[in-house]
Amino acid sequence: MRSLRLGSWIFHHRLSSAESLSKVLSKPFASIMIWFLIGIALAFPIGGGLLFKNVATLTNKVTYHPSLTVFLDEGVSEEKGRQITEVITKFDDIEDVEFLTADAALIELGNEIGFQDLLFELETNPIPATLFLTLDSHLSFKDTEELRFKLLAIPEVFNVIVDHAWLERLKAFLAIGYKIVLLITISLGLASVFVISNMVRMAIESRREEIVVIKLVGGSNAFIRRPFLYIGLWYGFGGGILASIQLALAEFFLSSQIRFLFVSYEIDFVFASLGAIEAVNIAILGGLLGIIGAWGAAIRHVPLIEP
Amino acid sequence: MIKLEHVVKRYSGERDALKRVSLVIDKSEMVFVTGHSGAGKSTLLRLIMILERPTRGRIAVNDIDLKFIGSKEIAEYRRQIGMIFQDHRLLFDRSVLDNVLLPLTILGTDRREAHRRARAALDKVHLLRRERAMPLELSAGEQQRVGIARAVVTRPSILLADEPTGNLDPDLSREVMLLFDEFNRAGVTVVVVSHNLSLISQLDHRIIFLKEGSLI
Numbered sequence: 001m002r003s004l005r006l007g008s009w010i011f012h013h014r015l016s017s018a019e020s021l022s023k024v025l026s027k028p029f030a031s032i033m034i035w036f037l038i039g040i041a042l043a044f045p046i047g048g049g050l051l052f053k054n055v056a057t058l059t060n061k062v063t064y065h066p067s068l069t070v071f072l073d074e075g076v077s078e079e080k081g082r083q084i085t086e087v088i089t090k091f092d093d094i095e096d097v098e099f100l101t102a103d104a105a106l107i108e109l110g111n112e113i114g115f116q117d118l119l120f121e122l123e124t125n126p127i128p129a130t131l132f133l134t135l136d137s138h139l140s141f142k143d144t145e146e147l148r149f150k151l152l153a154i155p156e157v158f159n160v161i162v163d164h165a166w167l168e169r170l171k172a173f174l175a176i177g178y179k180i181v182l183l184i185t186i187s188l189g190l191a192s193v194f195v196i197s198n199m200v201r202m203a204i205e206s207r208r209e210e211i212v213v214i215k216l217v218g219g220s221n222a223f224i225r226r227p228f229l230y231i232g233l234w235y236g237f238g239g240g241i242l243a244s245i246q247l248a249l250a251e252f253f254l255s256s257q258i259r260f261l262f263v264s265y266e267i268d269f270v271f272a273s274l275g276a277i278e279a280v281n282i283a284i285l286g287g288l289l290g291i292i293g294a295w296g297a298a299i300r301h302v303p304l305i306e307p
Numbered sequence: 308m309i310k311l312e313h314v315v316k317r318y319s320g321e322r323d324a325l326k327r328v329s330l331v332i333d334k335s336e337m338v339f340v341t342g343h344s345g346a347g348k349s350t351l352l353r354l355i356m357i358l359e360r361p362t363r364g365r366i367a368v369n370d371i372d373l374k375f376i377g378s379k380e381i382a383e384y385r386r387q388i389g390m391i392f393q394d395h396r397l398l399f400d401r402s403v404l405d406n407v408l409l410p411l412t413i414l415g416t417d418r419r420e421a422h423r424r425a426r427a428a429l430d431k432v433h434l435l436r437r438e439r440a441m442p443l444e445l446s447a448g449e450q451q452r453v454g455i456a457r458a459v460v461t462r463p464s465i466l467l468a469d470e471p472t473g474n475l476d477p478d479l480s481r482e483v484m485l486l487f488d489e490f491n492r493a494g495v496t497v498v499v500v501s502h503n504l505s506l507i508s509q510l511d512h513r514i515i516f517l518k519e520g521s522l523i
Contacts, residue, residue, distance in 0.1 A: 008415040015412075213396045216356075217410045217457065218386030220379075303378075307358050 012226065020230035023203075024238075031238065034199060038239025041192045042286055043246040045185035050247070050274065052178050059170055066139050067163045068148060070131040076156050081129045084156055088131065093147065096134040105130040128158055141168045189289060196235050196293030200228050204301045211305045225298040229291055236290020240283035247274050247282075308334045309355060309465070309496065314364035316350050316520075324350040326520040327364070332498060334464075337491035339507040340500045342517035348500040351517070352467050355498070356390055357381050369464065386414060389458030389495075393470035395450045397442040403429065403453050404438040410461045428456040432486065448479040455483065459490060466490055468499045472506065480506055488512075 024031050070088070072081055078101050085099040100108060105127040135144060141162075148160045162168075204211070211224055251273050309332040316325040325347045332338050340348050353359045354366055357373055366373045369387075376384050397406050407428055411421035429435045432452035442450055451471060458466060468487065472480035480503065488510060491497045501507050507514060516523045 008412070008417055008421075011418050012412055012415075210398055210400075213398055214409065214413070215382070216358075216385065216390060216392075216396060217413065218382050218384075219409075219413045220382035223382075223413055 012223075016227040017230045017233075020227045021234050023227075024231060024234045030199075031235070034195065034235050035238040035242045037195055038192045038236060038286060038289070039242030039246055041188040041195075042240060042243035042282060043250075045181055045188055046243065046282060047247050047250060048181040048184065049178075052174060052181055056171075056174050056178075059167065059174065065137055066135040066144055068133040068135065068144070068151070069161045069163060070133060070151055070157055071159045071161075072129040072131070072156050073158045074128050076129055078129070080156060081131075084154060085131060087154075088133065088151070091147070091150070093136040093139050093143065094133055095136055098132040098134075100130045100132070102127055102129045192236070192239065192286075192289050193293040193296065196232050196290050197297040199235060200232050200294040200297040201301055203231055204228060204297065204305070208305055211302065212307045215305070216307045221302050224302050225295075228298045228302070229294045232290040232292075232294020232297075233287050234290070236293070237283055237287035239290070240286020241279075243286065244274065244279035244282045248279070308332065308367075308369060309498070310365075310367045311351075311354075312365040312367075314354065314366060315362045316347070316354060316359065317362040323362075323520050325354075325361070328517075328520070328522055329364075330515060330522060332496060334496055335491070335494045337487065337497040337510075337512045338499070339510075339512060339514045340498060340517060341502060341504055341507060341514055343502065345519070346517040347520040348502075348517055349469055350520075352390075352469050352498065352500055355465075355467060356388065357384060382413075386410065386461065387463055387465070389461065389463035389466040391451075391454050391458045391466070391468040391471045393473040395442075395454040397450060397453055397457075399442050401441075402438065403434060403440050403442065403445070406442065406453055407456045407460050410457060414461060424460055425456075428460040429453075431459070432456045447474045448476070448483075451475060451479075451483060452486075455486060459495075463495065465496045466498070468497070468501075470500055470502070472501060472503060477506070481509070484510055 072084065076084075081099055081101065085097050088094065089097045102125050106125050108130075109127055135147070139147075144162055148162060151157055151160045214224055255273070311328055311330050314325055314328045315323055317323045328347070328351070340351060342348050350359070354361055354373075355368060357376060360373075368384075371384075373384075398409070401409075404422075404425055407425040408421055411424060416424070426435060426438065429438055432455055434449060434452055434456065437445065437449065442453065445453065451474070455471070458468075466487065471487075472483050475483065484499070484506060487497050487499055491512075499507070504514075
């Protein structure tokens with residue numbers, strides 16, 4: 001008897017899902033509009049997340065040795081500079097210190113930027129004596145900053161620059177970006193839920209008479225809710241499929257340009273793209289959002305309709 | 308058995324639709340409830356179906372006090388009662404067979420068994436050959452018979468009918484009443500609300516008269 005009941009329950013689920021799909025497809029224009037809306041709402045944050053994930057992977061691949069550049073005050077003698085070098089060499093977490101006199105620093109700068117002739121025509125040397133510090137590779141950015149302040153406390157030190165600060169800033173920006181994408185994901189996910197909820201609410205209203213009849217012959221709220229939950233599922237699932245298609249198309253159009261950009265920077269990096277499993281997951285996520293939206297509408301509006 | 312004790316139904320700002328009505332309808336009994344418009348006939352059925360709650364008094368059906376049936380148990384309670392409406396209350400986007408199948412689907416009856424019973428019910432009301440038809444393709448009398456088939460398909464112990472012959476010609480009306488009589492002889496408690504005194508007088512069953520909400 002129980003297996004017969006289960007069979008009947010499964011049959012009603014199959015019937016409800018098929019009928020709901022048929023109802024969704026019977027209004028192709030409205031359904032496509034909703035699928036597009038949910039598709040965009042899902043594709044934007046997922047695409048953004050994918051992009052950030054790739055950039056984060058790329059920044060993690062960048063290898064660097066933490067280093068500092070210490071500029072001494074103008075007029076600090078070579079002898080004093082070498083004394084300071086000896087003091088700094090004894091600091092913890094410093095692997096190597098290279099001292100450049102003001103003249104040597106000017107030559108180094110000329111070599112770096114390629115304007116040697118112009119620099120040598122200057123009446124006075126604007127470059128101070130400089131120390132290049134190579135730090136312990138495991139030193140954190142916070143510790144590096146602490147070391148920077150320690151160095152700034154030396155009276156003859158004019159300025160200290162953290163050479164890899166740009167990478168740390170980029171990582172910080174990426175962390176902020178990731179959180180913004182997360183917030184957008186939550187907002188757009190909620191928007192999708194509300195859109196589906198509203199569509200299901202309208203579907204419930206349009207079938208008010210039918211609901212009344214079902215209640216009169218003993219249909220429970222759960223029985224009446226079932227087809228509406230499937231409507232939500234189909235809207236969400238369709239939106240998820242469309243989001244996957246949109247992301248695949250975006251990747252198709254952008255991948256060659258991204259590859260060209262990496263090659264131009266001589267970066268050996270393969271862009272992590274959307275796979276089949278991710279596409280299926282997006283469709284399932286859409287379906288879940290659809291069920292949540294439909295549930296929200298059905299749980300509120302079905303009990304309000306009474307014979 | 309249906310038992311009403313001092314039942315009062317008052318709609319807000321209106322006079323009492325039912326005034327301290329007490330009556331007992333025995334198991335397997337068939338009764339007619341009659342009276343003029345506004346006498347409270349339909350209100351009586353609506354209270355038994357828990358479509359409304361009484362203002363005062365007690366209603367018990369099959370020894371269950373309806374006061375203790377909460378909103379979640381109402382659906383289960385209604386499944387035990389067959390109800391027939393004057394306006395048929397059919398689903399017009401579903402075939403005759405699907406309309407009759409509806410209560411069995413709600414009950415979770417096995418699909419094959421449900422089809423067998425739905426066809427048997429349609430056969431009983433002489434509509435088996437129209438099982439694939441849509442309700443709008445049927446006459447008023449045929450629609451009413453679909454409603455009857457839907458009400459009896461779950462083999463309820465109680466059958467309530469609210470003006471079931473209101474839109475039917477005399478011959479069809481008599482045919483419908485004979486159907487109810489047949490169900491009653493099979494052991495079903497039948498309560499029929501009708502203002503057609505000449506029709507119900509032809510059948511040998513108790514007649515309950517209501518006037519302005521009171522039994523007379």
